[in-house]
Amino acid sequence: MNFIWMLFPTQIDKFWDIAKKGAVVIMSLGRVRVLEALWRLPATRLSASTVCPTVCRPLSSAGARSGPTSPDPQEQAGQVQQRPAKNTSKAMMAYLERATKHEEFMRKQVHEFEIGKRHLANMMGEDPEHFTQEDVDRAIEYLFPTGIFDKKARPKMRHPTEVFPQQKAAQFDATGRPFHTLFYTLKPNFYMTLYELVEKMNQLDRLQAKNDALGKLPDTTQKLSLLGSEWLDIEELGKMLVETLKEPQYQEFVRAMNRLVEHPLAYHHKDFIFKYRKMLRVSNETDTVPELLFDSAGRPYMEATGYRKRAVARAVVHGRGSGRVTVNGLPLVHYFHRDGGRSGNQDVAQVMYPLQVAGVLDSVDVEATVQYDGPTQRYHGKRRRGHRKRTSFVPEPWKRPHPVQAPSSQAGAVRHAVSLALRSFVDKEMQETMRLAGLLTRDVRERERYKPGKKGSRKGRTWKKR
Amino acid sequence: MLALLWLKLTAMCHYKFSTMTRPHKLRIKLHYNQHAMSLYRSAVRLLPACLRVTSRRALVTSSARTKDHDLHLPTPAGPLGTWATLKPRPEKYVDTEADIDPSVTDPLRHPDYFGVRELFTMSDLFDARVHLGHREGSLNPYMAEFLLGSRLGHCVFDLERTAQLLRDALNFTAHIAYRGGIIMFVCRSPQHVHMVERTAMECGEFSHCRHWPPGVFTDSTALFGGVTRLPDLLVLLNTLDTVLEQHGAVKHAAKMLIPTVGVVDSNCDPRLVTYPVPGNDDSTTAVRLYCKLFSEAIRRGKAEREKSAVV
Secondary structure (H helix, E strand, O other): OOEOOOOOHHHHHHHHHHHHOOOOOOOEOOOHHHHHHHHOOOHHHHHOOOOOOOOOOOOOHHHOOOOOOOOOHHHHHHHHHOOOOOOOOHHHHHHHHHHHHHHHHHHHHHHHHHHHHHHHHHHHOOOHHHOOHHHHHHHHHHHOOOOOOOHHHOOOOOOHHHHOOOOOOOOEOOOOOEOOOOHHHOOHHHHHHHHHHHHHHHHHHHHHHHHHHHOOOOOHHHOOOOOOEEEOOHHHHHHHHOOOOOHHHHHHHHHHHHHHHHOOOHHHHHHHHHOOEEEOOOHHHHOOOOOOEEOOOOOEEEEEEEEEOOEEEEEEEEOOOOOOEEEOOEEHHHHOOOOOOOOOHHHHHHHHHHHHHHOOOOOOEEEEEEEEOOOOOOEOOOOOOOOOOOOOEOOOHHHOOOOOOOHHHHHHHHHHHHHHHHHHHOOHHHHHHHHHOOOOOOOOOOOOOOOOOEOOOOOEOOOOOO | OHHHHHHHHHHHHHOOOOOOOOOOOOEOOOOOOHHHHHHHHHHHHHOOHHHOOOOOOOOEOOHHHHHHHHHOOOOOOOOOOOOOOOOOOOOOOOOOHHHOOOOOOOOOOOOOOOOHHHHOOHHHHHHOOOOEEEEHHHOOHHHHHHEEEEEOOEEEEOHHHHHHHHHHHHHHHHHHHHOOOOEEEEOOOHHHHHHHHHHHHHOOOEEOOOOOOOHHHHOHHHHHOOOOOOOOEEEEOOOEOOOOOEOHHHHHHHHOOOOEEEEEOOOOOOOOOOEEEEOOOOOHHHHHHHHHHHHHHHHHHHHHHHHHHHO
8 A cells, every 4th residue: 555755844855865775655545635735835835945845756566565465556546535554553644644734734824924925015015926025024124113122022924934843754654664773762863973973983993093004194284173163052953953952962962073073084074074063253354354445646545434432433544645634624633632631642642543553654644524422421520519610410412512522432433443444555464463453343332321329320329327 | 512612611610619608698599490400410420520519509699689679570480481490491492403393384383484593503602702791799689590600700601591592582583573573772881882773774673772761662652742653672782771770671661562682691680571681791792793693683584574575
C-alpha cells in the first residue's frame, strides 16, 4: 500500500540526502485533504523552493515490504481516495492528523494575510496586485503610528510562514520506523553533529599518524584563524538544528569544537568548523571613508557633520590651505572667546587637536558652522541667603540670553566634524591613529535627567537627622 | 581443544584462594550447572596434584551489597524462567551440527535458523577478554552464578555459560531483525559511544548512547510530540550508567514490555534483562566483538527478510 510523505521546508535537504541513499519513499492513501490544502496555496509561494511545503515522490514498488504486493502505477492514482492501509502505524496516523490540522490552520492564516494585504493596498490607494512586503510595512507605519521604542513591540504584518515556527516533518515512515538513526535521543541533529565531530577528529588523528610515519609536518600556511568570529550562541545553534538545546549540551558542543580546532591538521575541516561560527563585524573596516571632492578651482575639499551633547557642527575642510579656521563666520579665537569666566583656550585647543594629530596645521583651511540647541546644567551651586548675584538655577534655554551657550559642546562638535572630514585627506594608518585618539567617535555622553527628590540628577537634598 | 581452554580458565581461578575470615558477612554459595561441573571434573583430573583443591570456597560478599534488593524480586528462580540459576541446564542443548534436524524449516521452530553459532567461538571470547570481570568487592550477588570463581580478587566469567547465552541473544536479535523490528543499541561508556553509534548506523538500526531522559519510553508521546513507535529490542552493551547506577533503559524497557539483550558485567544486576550476556563490558576489544556479532546477526536477519520478501 502507498503513503504520502509530506515535507516541511526545513527538511528538504535531509529528504534528498535520505532519498539518495535509497530509502523507501511511499505514497500515501487517504488524507486527500492534506494534499488538496497544499495545492491550494498561492502559486507564488509554491514556486519558492525554500517556502514550498510539499515534496511528493511516487512509490518504488521494489521497496514495499509489509502486507500484500504493491499495485501497478496506474492503480496507484485511483487508490488515492481510499482509506489508509490497515498496517499504517498509530504513529503515522497521529502524525497525519497533526499535519492535516496544521495545514488547515496555515491555509486559513495565509488566506487572511492575502485579504489583509489587499485591504491595506486599497486603503493606501495602491495596486493590490503589486503590493510588496515593503509597501505593507510602509502602510502599517503610516496607518498605525507608534511611539514605542522597542522595534519588536511595534505593529507588523508578515507572511504566516515567517510568524509561526517551522515544524519538523514526518520523522518516520508509515510503519512507524524512524528515518534518523539517533531519533530516540530526542535531538538527532545535535547528536549527529557531535558524531561527525568525533569522526573528523579520528580522521585527523589517522592522517597525523600517517604524516608522522612519512616525516611530513602540518602545513603552517593553512593554519586556521578564528579571529573575527565566534561560535554560534545557544539560540542560533538551536535554530540551525531546529532543536532546543540546553546549556550543558551547548557547553559540551563548544568544548568538543574547541578540541577539534586545536588539532594541528584542523584546516582540513575548515568548512565544517566555520558552519558553526559567526563572523563579527568590525565597524572601522565597514565604515567607508568618502573620496575627496574637488571644487571649481581644482582645490580638494571634504564636508562632514559632527555632534557633541546638543550641538551640531558642519565643517568644510579645504586642502592646499594655510591653517585658517573660521567658526560661524568668525575667526576661531574670537568665536570661542568668553568674557569673565573661562578664556576659551580649551575650546580652541579642542578644535585644533585633530589638525595637530594629522599634521595638517598649516596645510588646510577649515570653515565650520555650529548650532547649539538644548539645555546643559540645571543645578549650578548651593543657594546662599544674601547672595543674589549667582543664581543656583540656570533657566531653560528659551529664557536664557542668546547667543553663545555651552561653548565646550560646540567646540566638541566642531572637533568631531573636522576629524571626520580630515579622514579623506590622510592615509589608512593615520586614520587608525585618529580613531585610537578618540577623534572619530561621537561622544554619546548627554546631560543626565533631573529626578524629583534630588537637587539635580544625583545630588540629594540636605539630610536632616530629625 | 575445549579441555585446554578449560584448563586455562580453571587454572586461573583455583591457583590460589583468598582466605577471608569475615565472620559477620553473608556467604553465597556458587551454583554450577551440571554440564560445566562434569567438564570441570574431567579437567581437574589432568591438573597436577599440587593444584587440585578438595573443596570449593564460596565467594564472599559483604552484606552491604544486598542493598540493591530494593526491587523486591523473588529469588532468581522466578518468573523469568529459562536462565533461572537453580535449574540445571537442559540435557538436550543443541550444541553441534548433528543435533539440528534439517527437516525443520519454520524459523521459529528451528533451533538456530540464522546460524549464529558459527559467528564466534569460545576462543574468540577469550581473546577479546570477555571473561574478565571486576573485583570481588563489587560483585553483584545475582551475577555469582555466571562466574567460575575469582583469581587474585578478580572475577572470572564462565565462558561456556556466556557462549550459550550469547548464542541465545544473537539468535533472538536476528529473529527480531527478520521481522522488521526496531533495534536500539545503548552504551554509556564514553570511549565506546562513537563505535556503537557507527555500528548502529551501518546495520541500519538505532542507538541511544547519550544522557537518558526519564520519559523516553514511559512518556514518549509527550517527549516526541506525538504517538511514537518504540524500539522492539534493546541491545545494551553497558547496563550501568556513567555514575555506576543501573541505566534507566533497563527498568523502563521492562515496564514497557520491550525485550532487552544486555551485556552484564560482574557489578551489574541481570534480573531485569531478558537475555543477559555475562561478560566484560569495559574492554574495547570486548565491546568491538559484541558490536561485530550483533551487527552480523542483524544483517543476517535482514538478509533473510529480503530473501523471503522477494521470493
